Amino acid sequence: xxxxxxxxxxxxxxxxxxxxxxxxxxxxxxxxxxxxxxxxxxxxxxxxxxxxxxxxxxxxxxxxxxxxxxxxxxxxxxxxxxxxxxxxxxxxxxxxxxxxxxxxxxxxxxxxxxxxxxxxxx
Numbered sequence: 658x659x660x661x662x663x664x665x666x667x668x669x670x671x672x673x674x675x676x677x678x679x680x681x682x683x684x685x686x687x688x689x690x691x692x693x694x695x696x697x698x699x700x701x702x703x704x705x706x707x708x709x710x711x712x713x714x715x716x717x718x719x720x721x722x723x724x725x726x727x728x729x730x731x732x733x734x735x736x737x738x739x740x741x742x743x744x745x746x747x748x749x750x751x752x753x754x755x756x757x758x759x760x761x762x763x764x765x766x767x768x769x770x771x772x773x774x775x776x777x778x779x
Contacts, residue, residue, distance in 0.1 A: 660737070662693055665769035667705070671761040673768060676718055682750040683777035688712050690731050691738045691772035705764040707731050712741075714751035723755055733762045738772075 666675070692706040709730055713723030727744030754775050761768040 660691070660693055660697070660771060662697055662699060663769075665692075665771045667767045667769045669767055671708075671758070671764070671768055673758050675756045675758075675770065675773060676715070677754050677756070677773070677775065678718070679752050679754065679775060681779055682752045683775070683779055684750050685712075685714060685726055685743050685747070685754065685775055685777040687740050687742045687776040688727075688729075688754075688756075689738055689740045689772070689774040689776070690729075690770070691774075692731070692733075692769065693771060694737045695733075702762075703733050704762045705767060705769040706733050706762050707758045707760075707768055707770060708733070708762050709759040711757050711759070713755040713757065714747065714749060715753040715755055716751075718753055720753075723753075724749060724751075726754075740776075 715723040
């Protein structure tokens with residue numbers, strides 16, 4: 658609900674995934690990932706921020722391999738809120754979207770995700 662240090666979804670290690678069910682089917686156009694800025698971090702670094710990630714559209718929550726919508730890198734030197742356009746050509750609408758995080762910026766114990774948004778057209 659806010660962007661205070663530690664008010665995040667934290668998971669152990671540097672790899673994890675999140676599956677989101679949207680209120681309706683949409684044609685995804687972009688995604689945003691948000692992390693606190695370095696200036697708000699108690700240590701002055703954001704090594705727990707996601708680094709390499711991909712986003713998939715799923716037909717249902719039990720689908721093992723969805724449709725790849727793009728592979729991205731969150732820039733720890735960039736703005737806290739970063740937008741990533743859909744990279745893969747796609748003509749399908751999805752109600753379920755999976756965010757897969759493959760690495761973070763060096764934190765050995767956990768990765769923090771503050772906000773993930775899906776943008777698109779109904």
